[in-house]
């Protein structure tokens with residue numbers, strides 16, 4: 001059997017590319033080395049972490065958020081095994097869903113490690129060592145990413161005491177203390193999970209702000225909120241050693257600017273310093289597929305590598321390491337392979353931190369606009385002035401809209417607040433259609449909703465908000 005498309009890797013990039021290509025009439029095979037489909041996202045990433053974020057937030061609310069609403073409940077009791085079972089069941093239903101969609105779309109699947117033998121040929125080595133070769137006109141590399149270590153520091157991740165995100169979503173008891181190395185999205189989400197369940201969490205971050213590239217106002221506000229929740233954050237701190245010992249593990253860090261080193265101990269240390277593209281065992285060197293200076297598969301604007309017939313998408317290529325970015329690339333590439341004109345708008349890719357409150361962002365940050373010399377206007381509206389937020393005791397946070405000073409076109413939107421991850425999409429849709437702050441401010445929003453704060457922030461950017 002020869003295929004139109006062979007997709008290596010079934011994360012959100014690969015599985016979506018496969019389904020879309022099959023929907024467009026192409027004969028598709030997928031190769032996956034895990035026993036289940038769905039990649040990092042469904043198995044050990046987005047989905048299990050969100051199951052735990054939701055469950056731990058419910059636990060926290062039951063213990064802390066009810067009294068002020070006039071609901072008196074006894075102190076909640078944690079059943080961690082049951083919470084983990086909820087997470088596992090959520091993962092199972094999602095990965096089973098992908099298997100169902102493959103069947104429905106008549107996609108052949110091969111379980112084993114895929115290696116590109118040459119353009120048009122992929123070998124699949126199963127766990128028992130059996131090798132088979134499949135042929136296809138087009139090969140899509142969608143092998144995703146893996147945990148990055150700490151540059152220059154040898155870390156022995158055992159997934160019990162020194163853990164990556166994979167171990168951090170599967171701890172069998174709540175640690176008394178947890179150190180999170182890296183104050184990015186994954187570290188802060190998983191740190192929040194264990195903090196809500198009772199761990200004393202300390203974050204150590206190299207940069208002078210948390211959440212890396214997010215808007216400066218957003219990361220400042222978010223840091224204040226995390227501090228209120230009891231999370232300790234050390235910024236501008238360089239970790240120089242992580243080793244087992246003491247209570248569980250010891251982390252040594254020093255000020256980035258120079259100064260005395262400090263060693264702290266914790267039951268569990270989470271290494272969340274980012275992710276690196278995963279290309280091991282793919283045979284890229286032999287096949288002549290070029291990588292860029294950060295080890296990512298190099299592609300052009302149409303996802304083509306330097307070898308004809310070989311394409312790449314998702315975390316293994318440039319751009320934000322996000323599931324929905326990988327999915328959109330999967331759709332666009334499938335369309336291109338089917339002779340259509342697939343395209344991804346990289347200027348409008350939302351990004352969400354699923355903590356409580358949530359943080360969500362789309363488009364440019366204020367820092368990016370300044371650096372690019374773009375003249376802009378800022379409209380900000382706090383949830384303290386929003387009726388629905390007051391009714392829900394969810395007044396923490398704000399909406400910030402950035403628009404072009406001359407044209408009023410919206411260039412970025414940033415939200416810290418309850419439900420930010422849902423609200424961000426109206427700004428994304430507006431930006432996709434090239435809308436202005438006035439368009440957003442004049443769009444009728446239902447009352448009372450948190451989303452009215454988005455409208456008010458747009459009004460603030462365009463002229464003046466009503467409710468402030």
Ligand SMILES: Cc1cc2nc3c(=O)[nH]c(=O)nc-3n(C[C@H](O)[C@H](O)[C@H](O)COP(=O)(O)OP(=O)(O)OC[C@H]3O[C@@H](n4cnc5c(N)ncnc54)[C@H](O)[C@@H]3O)c2cc1C
Pocket residue numbers: 008009010011012013014015031032033034038039040041042044045046047049112113114115142143144145165166186278280281282313314315316321322323324325326354
């Ligand atoms: C804890 C955590 C939480 C996250 N939360 C979010 C979130 O909330 N939202 C979000 O957008 N993103 C989130 N991400 C990031 C998201 O998971 C990735 O951006 C996304 O999974 C990338 O998709 P992908 O298809 O490129 O690769 P992956 O999902 O990594 O899938 C790649 C697949 O390829 C397989 N593979 C690799 N090499 C081979 C080979 N040679 N042969 C066969 N198969 C192979 C792997 O087994 C894997 O299944 C999170 C990540 C983590 C770790």
